[in-house]
Amino acid sequence: MDFEKLAQLDAADPLAHCRAQFVIPADTVYLDGNSLGLLSHATQARVAEVTAGQWGQDGIKSWNKHQWVQLPQRVGEKLAPLIGAAPGQVVCCDSISVNLFKALSAALSLVKQQDEGARPRHQVLSTRDNFPTDLYMVQGLSSIVGSERCELQLADESELLANPQAFITEQTAVVLITEVNFRTGRRLPVAKLIEHAHRVGARVIVDLAHSAGAMPVALDAWQADFAVGCTYKYLNGGPGAPAFIYVAKRHLPAISQPLAGWFGHANPFAFEADYEAAPGIEKMLSGTPAVLAMAAVDAALDSFTGVDLQQLRAKSVQLSELFLDLLESTGCANEFRCISPAQSHERGSQLSFAHDDAYAICQALIDAKIIADFRAPNYLRVGFTPLYTRFTDIGLAVERLAQIMADKSYLAPQFQQRHKVT
Amino acid sequence: MDFEKLAQLDAADPLAHCRAQFVIPADTVYLDGNSLGLLSHATQARVAEVTAGQWGQDGIKSWNKHQWVQLPQRVGEKLAPLIGAAPGQVVCCDSISVNLFKALSAALSLVKQQDEGARPRHQVLSTRDNFPTDLYMVQGLSSIVGSERCELQLADESELLANPQAFITEQTAVVLITEVNFRTGRRLPVAKLIEHAHRVGARVIVDLAHSAGAMPVALDAWQADFAVGCTYKYLNGGPGAPAFIYVAKRHLPAISQPLAGWFGHANPFAFEADYEAAPGIEKMLSGTPAVLAMAAVDAALDSFTGVDLQQLRAKSVQLSELFLDLLESTGCANEFRCISPAQSHERGSQLSFAHDDAYAICQALIDAKIIADFRAPNYLRVGFTPLYTRFTDIGLAVERLAQIMADKSYLAPQFQQRHKVT
Incomplete structure (x- = not known):
């Protein structure tokens, strides 16, 4: 050597x-940053500061004093340039699994509106070799809304790439595609698949778990509809760190998602009995943000400054x-x-x-x-x-x-x- | 004075x-431990140890070496005696909002099985003055499964207590009740409401956000069906700390929940394409556990030792x-x-x-x-x-x-x- x-x-x-x-x-x-990225010194210092300095010294006051309440949006905006997203389209929250459920529901609601009158399409196309949680969340949604409204359809990855038109058809409601295969490392041509999907009126959810922080991603330029991703791999946010979710601005007014927790409400601190979704990307939030974990992500992202x-x-x-x-x-x-x-x-x-x-x-x-x-x-x-x-x-x-x-x-x-x- | x-x-x-x-x-x-409990010295030390000592030094190996993979169950078991639950019925995960969605779906699936043949009941009864996120999650679930399968019904708290039979009827599928009202501090007679509900075949979800860690709770003795709760109030788990969910053992074999992430799979590390729910309480898990945040909860709970x-x-x-x-x-x-x-x-x-x-x-x-x-x-x-x-x-x-x-x-x-x- x-x-x-x-x-x-x-x-x-x-x-x-x-x-x-x-x-x-x-x-x-x-050589395992694709599974769990390493701790940065800044993250270590931030976690200590948020724990002892903020929570420990300022307790509940920290929600305003240290802007905890804005963490999901702030971290989302810091992430946005790494995935090719203009402002107002990304928040950090929940796990990638939970965010997939939101994105799937939102995408199906969009397709239903667009197909109004006609029998709405219900097929969710993915690849057999996708990361299992992606497939499980489709199965989970299907289990409560019924297969007539959400049905998982699996394609072999290579067959899909060889002949996208055979799989992405007028029956397809949503294409759920992970850019980089977790087993093989194969990178799929997302932009091309989005083009195919849009040609037949289907919507696309891109899973960026193995992309974000490892390579340039161009969600806006690709005209992606939805995306989810992980912050604990190449973004070094920490074990089980909160994930992110992207919704293209053009879809925000029309979509809804069912995990309608109080942080997604237009006015969470009015404590109203009726849910009214926030107008912007905040409508994708659900419960109270996980402050310690999200602060770690926030600090970890700083290592991309100037890169x-x-x-x-x-x-x-x-x-x-x-x-x-x-x-x-x-x-x-x-x-x-x-x-x-x-x-x-x-x-x-x-x-x-x-x-x-x-x-x-x-x-x-x-x-x-x-x-x-x-x-x-x-x-x-x-x-x-x-x-x-x-x-x-x-x-x-x-x-x-x-x-x-x-x-x-x-x-x-x-x-x-x-x-x-x- | x-x-x-x-x-x-x-x-x-x-x-x-x-x-x-x-x-x-x-x-x-x-005097705000009912909103955000204080940091314990042990929690501060644990967060530092998990961050610098475990993640920092052992990276991915920590999932086994430091038993991160068992955190949801371990923290659940530590929590169990504080809420009157025998082992095998509690896990720590996600936010209380997300856990409410799982509990609601599971409770409705249970009622549907029990009413098989007949038109399944669909009413979810709660109190108008419940914490808003509880009501929002019912509305969110209803928005995708339809009001004919999940419909929120609101009762005035005092009217419900004065005349439970008038509200908890043969039409009621689920009663969603928070033991302690977040605004007024009023404590509802949960055991009595559960009795009423069971008499008509309805299932009960108890929200323990303002109970756990503040008073004895007796889920098993009450014959509660499901419960959710918060760890960042009287349990001092940290801002936005992961919540918990309880499912009575007798219901575990029959229920399913739609947020079917890979950590709820019977064999997550086999990476199979088809979801097969874990047999036990683990079926209520969804995505990868938030390790830093959950380790904080784990340490915080130690302050209840011997209390x-x-x-x-x-x-x-x-x-x-x-x-x-x-x-x-x-x-x-x-x-x-x-x-x-x-x-x-x-x-x-x-x-x-x-x-x-x-x-x-x-x-x-x-x-x-x-x-x-x-x-x-x-x-x-x-x-x-x-x-x-x-x-x-x-x-x-x-x-x-x-x-x-x-x-x-x-x-x-x-x-x-x-x-x-x-």
Whole structure:
């Protein structure tokens, strides 16, 4: 492994300075930012300040004094430029699952209005290999409104891309598409799918869980209708951090969503018995914002200040290409089947490898302080976070992986024994 | 004000030692634990540990190493004895609003099964003066399933109590009742209402937002069907902390809920495309747990270790009776109309007073470091948290209130000017 050359790449990296903002676990190469991003020093300080300084010292007064009450909107506006959204279209709240339920309901209500008179369409098209919670939320909504008003239809990802018109038809109400596949890292051509959907009057929900903070996203330019996303992966908002939801401005006056909690009310502090939705994006809020967790997201987003997203993407591509090249050079590449697309523009910011012993190999890597992760049934995933992953890290990771494959240390019983992983 | 006598009461208080567990804002009397409970030292330490020590040092490994993955259940089990629930019936998750939606859907699904064949009942009975988010969630569910399957029916609280049979009828599917009214502090006879409901085959959801941590609650003994509650009031879990949900064990096999996120799946880490609900209380979970916020709740609950809830309730009653007595003795009691019930057993752990200038009086009190709160249209609320409120605090609060009323300092422009309050 030519670490001198890798050090040169790091020295020339225009984003190299970003790494110092993060708490890097000691002697560790962290390639799991696609599952849980790292803590930044600013986030650590903010959580301490909000806990001891604000809640501890000012109690209830903090809602106004420290503007807790505006957190969902403020964090939403900070997120907006990272996903190509003009102001007034994004809020931070709830989990991505709960936000999917809102977006689905809102999209169906929109299609119903648009199809008025006619029998409203009810098909929600998604990909079989989408992240399960996306599919579950469609099934959940369907379970209470009935399959005649919401019915999940699954397409094979490759078949959908090869022939979108065959799947996105006049029967389609909503297309629910995740830009980057969580298993394979495959990046779908969202703009193209939105075009197809709009041509037949369907609405699109884009799941940006594996996109936001890893690459430029252009929701407004794509004419996306709705989007949801996660803040705890590439946005480093913390474990289980509140998610976000985007609704295109043009749809805001017409839509409604059923999780009509008091924070989505036009005038929450009037405590009226009748729900009246807020006119703007606030109508997507539900209960009281999770202040500690949302403050962490707010602080985490500051590490993107001044970061050029094209540059971020370029580094992400460079890191993954380097990983593939080095793996090839070690001679162990042929032990794995790379299930991520060969072309970098068709990938997100991760690589996935199939191997019968993927679970044990992942455990052996973690034991060697290379943090990768495993996804059922037999995939090893490595994620690249351009803000803190160094080229040197890629060298270290591949070197140790090659070692593990060479000495077959992953066959040791302690690595084979399964436990719950996320 | 006889502060010597109050100091004696504090000295004799068997819960006096609990106060040292909390961060008490300097020179402040905090009577707003019914809105946002105070930070405990243990919570502050835990949040720091989970942030820097766990997330910061162990990243993704923490899900197993620090048992983040079990947080919703673990916190639920810690909460259970405070609300009279045997194990396996409570989880901590989401907001109270979102949990209400799940409980409502589950209760309606249960009634539908029980009424099979017949036209299912659809009325959800609540009180007009319930906390608005409770009513909004019924309206939200109704907006997507239709009023023929979910229809909100409002009763006047006093009329309902005077004549429950007139409102809880064979048409009633679900009774949604909050034990303690957020405006008036009135405590409703939940056990009796549950009896009435069960007699006609209706199911009951109890909202414990203003009960949990303030008084003994006996969900199992009451034969409650469902309950939801808040952890950021008397349970001191932190601003916007995750809420809880209870489902009686006897209902768990039969019910389903539509916010079917991956954490509610029987086998979340198998990443299957089809939703299969977990068999137990975990089926009420939805998305990824909010770890930082839930860890705060977990730590906060430790301040109840060894606390006798009957003793807690007795002190709460003593504190509120003392407040009323002292207010009477200052001669300014007649300037207010106490809208809380006169009988202590009919009250929660707060007192509410109507006054045309309630908003300004509250601001003047806060300025004098007596933290009370205001609720529209014209109520001043004072809450008593037996874990940290001292008898001396009540003396200080009433003394300053009497002063403000005597010198009419609340008429000053800075106190009259309104801003958003929570």
